[in-house]
Amino acid sequence: METMIDRKPTDRRKQVLEAASRSFAAFGYKATTMDQVAKAAGVGKGTIYTFFANKEELFEQIVKDLIAELKAVAERTLDPALPFSDNLLGILQQVLAYRDRHGLVVKLSQEVKEFGTPMAKGGLEAVERSIVDYIAGHVSDAIAKGEVRRSDPALTAYMMLKMYLALTAEGDHLHEPLDAEQVLAHFRFYCLEGLAVV
Amino acid sequence: METMIDRKPTDRRKQVLEAASRSFAAFGYKATTMDQVAKAAGVGKGTIYTFFANKEELFEQIVKDLIAELKAVAERTLDPALPFSDNLLGILQQVLAYRDRHGLVVKLSQEVKEFGTPMAKGGLEAVERSIVDYIAGHVSDAIAKGEVRRSDPALTAYMMLKMYLALTAEGDHLHEPLDAEQVLAHFRFYCLEGLAVV
Amino acid sequence: METMIDRKPTDRRKQVLEAASRSFAAFGYKATTMDQVAKAAGVGKGTIYTFFANKEELFEQIVKDLIAELKAVAERTLDPALPFSDNLLGILQQVLAYRDRHGLVVKLSQEVKEFGTPMAKGGLEAVERSIVDYIAGHVSDAIAKGEVRRSDPALTAYMMLKMYLALTAEGDHLHEPLDAEQVLAHFRFYCLEGLAVV
Amino acid sequence: METMIDRKPTDRRKQVLEAASRSFAAFGYKATTMDQVAKAAGVGKGTIYTFFANKEELFEQIVKDLIAELKAVAERTLDPALPFSDNLLGILQQVLAYRDRHGLVVKLSQEVKEFGTPMAKGGLEAVERSIVDYIAGHVSDAIAKGEVRRSDPALTAYMMLKMYLALTAEGDHLHEPLDAEQVLAHFRFYCLEGLAVV
C-alpha cells in the first residue's frame, strides 16, 4: 500500500529542504510556518523534526547548503589562466543561472537581520562572510597581479557582493528585474568602471 | 524633588518613537515587541497606544519622520552652483552626521522585506523609493551637464543608495565600522572611480 | 471664564447618569466604555469617578433610580377605585410615556445576564424583582376581589412583566416597533384575553 | 491503564462545544474567556482553535446546532392530524426534554443583545427569528382552521416564544424553576386562556 506513492525514504529530507528554502525566500523566516513547509513538502509536520531539531536548524542547514553550492559553482568555473575580471564575471554568470533556485535565499540572508535573539545575532552573516572571504582571496591576487586598483580586498569583496545583490534583487520594485545579461553589463559598469567621466 | 526626572509631559511621544526606532533597528519589526518598546521608552504599554493605533502605525511614523528629515538635510545642503559629485558627497557628509540617530533605521528599512500581509506589501519601500527618486533627479541633471557618464538615472541612484548603505551598515560585522571620512572616501572610490585600472 | 459654559456644579452627576443610561441601553454594559460615557456626558473621565467608585456602581445607581422612578409613576397613577385591569393598563400607559427615557434600560436589565463575576450574579435582577413584587401585590388584591382568574400572583406578575417587555422591546427586529397604543391593545389581547377561541 | 480517562479522540470537539455552551450560558459571551472554556473542556487553549477559527465562530456554531436540533425535534413531533394547541403543547413538551442540555443556551440567545460591532448586528437573533418563523407558519394554519383567535401570526408566535422562555428561564431567580408539567400547564393558562374572568 506504500507502493502507490513510492518515494524513496531519503527523498523526504530533500523535499523538506527545498520546500523550506522556497518558503523562506518567499515569505521570510518568521512568516514561514512549519505547517506551510510541511504542506509544501508533502510530509507530516512531525517528519520535519526527525531531520531538524527545530526551525532554526532547518534554516541553518539551508544556508550551509547554499554556501557549499556557491563555492562548488565558483571552483568549477574558475580558470586561473584568465584575468580577474573575466573570472569574476564568469562566476557571476554561472551563479546567475541558479538564481531561480537560490537567488532569493541569498537575498533573504542579506535582508534578514529580522531575527529574535534565538537566531544567533551574527549567525546569518555566515553566508555573506563566507562569500566575502572567498572573493577577497581572489581580489588579493588580482591586486597583486595589478589587474585591479589597489584597495582593501575584504572591503572590495564586500562591496562587490552588495552590488551583485542589489542588481539581482527581485523583491524591491525599485528597479525592473534585470535579466542575466543586464546584470553582468551593469555590474561591469558600476563596479569596475565607475561613474566618473574619464 | 521632581528635578531628577523632570520630563516635560510631551516627552512621552518622542520617547516612544526613539525607543521604537532603536528596537526596530536592532531586532527588526517582528522581533520587536510592544512590551519591549514600552519598557525601553520607560512608559506603560498602553501609553504607546494613545499615540499610535497599532504597531504598524508606529513603524510607519518612524519611517515617515525619517524621510522628512533626510529630505530636509539634503535640501539644506544642496548648492546648485556646485558640481554633482561635490553635492552628492556633501549631502552624504551631512546625512552621515545623523547616522547615530537614524542610520540604523535606514538600514532596517532596506533590510526588512520581512512582512506578512498586514504590513502593506511595498509599503516599506516608500523610504527607498523616496530617496532614490530624489537622487535620480539630480543624477539626471548631472548627466545632462556631462558631469557623470551616461546611464539610467534611476538605476544609478538605486546603486548609489545601496553602496552608501553597504558602507555605513554597522549591523553586519563584515567590515569594520567606518568613520564618516572613510565612508566618503570609499564611496568616491567605489561609486565614482571604479575598480578597473585605467 | 467659566461663564461661557456656565453649568451648575451639580449638573455633572446628572449628566453622567443620563449619558451612561443611554450608553448602557444602546451598547450594553461591557460594550460601554467609560470614555464613551465621559464624552457623551461632556465631562472628564476622572469626574465620573468623583461620583461613582466604579463602573459597576454607576450601573447600579442607574438601576436604582429607574426602580424609584417606575414606582413613583405607578403610585401616582394608581386609582384604588378602578378595577385591576384598568389600573394595570393605566400604569402601562404612563410607563410607556417614559419609554424613550428608560424603556431601553428596563430591557437591558432584563437582557443582560452578561456580567462577569464582579457584577454580583443576581444583582441585576433587583429591578425585575422589585417590579414583580410590586405588581404581585396588586395581582393579589385583584384576585381577592375576583377581578382576575385565580393564579400564583408572583408568577402572573412575572409573566406580565415579560409580556410587557416583549411588546416594547425595540432591539430585536423580530417584530415592528409598536406605538404606545398598539402595545396596550396587544397587552390586553395576549395577557388578559388569551388566544383560545371562546 | 487508559481506561480511566478513555476518551475517543474525536471527543474533543464535542467537549469544547459543551464546555463553551455551558460557559456562554452561565457568564455570557464577553465574560466567557477562551481560557475558561479550554479549562472547562479539559483541553489546551490551542485545541479550540483547531476546530473554530475564533471565539465568535465557536459561539455561532453552538447557536447553529441549537437551531437545527430544535427544528428536528419539532418536525419529529408534529402531527398534522392534531389540532394546533395539541401540537404546540406537544412540541413544547419535547423541547422541554432538551432543557437540561441546552435550555440555558436558548435563554442566552434571548438575553444577549450584548454585542459590540464584531458580533454581527442581528446575528444572534437568528435563533429567535428562525423559531418565530417556524411557529408563525403553524399559527397561520391554526387561524385558518379557526383553531385560535385571529391575530398577527408573527407577533403571536413571538409572544409565544417569549412566554415559553419566561416560563422555562432558570437564570433569573424570579420564580421557582418549574418542572415540565408545570410549564405546560402555565403556558396553556397564560397563553391560551388568558387572565380575564370570563
Added chain:
DNA sequence: AATGAATGAGTCTTCATTCAT
C-alpha cells in the same frame, strides 16, 4: 473639584514543538 494622560492586568490569537498512535 475636575481633568485626561498614563497605566497594566487581562483578552484573543498564533505557531513552534511534542508525543501517542
Added chain:
DNA sequence: AATGAATGAAGACTCATTCAT
C-alpha cells in the same frame, strides 16, 4: 518511521482605574 492533533508560551491590543496638575 511518520504523522498531525494537541499544547501553551508569547504577542498585540483594550479599557477600567489612578493620580499629578
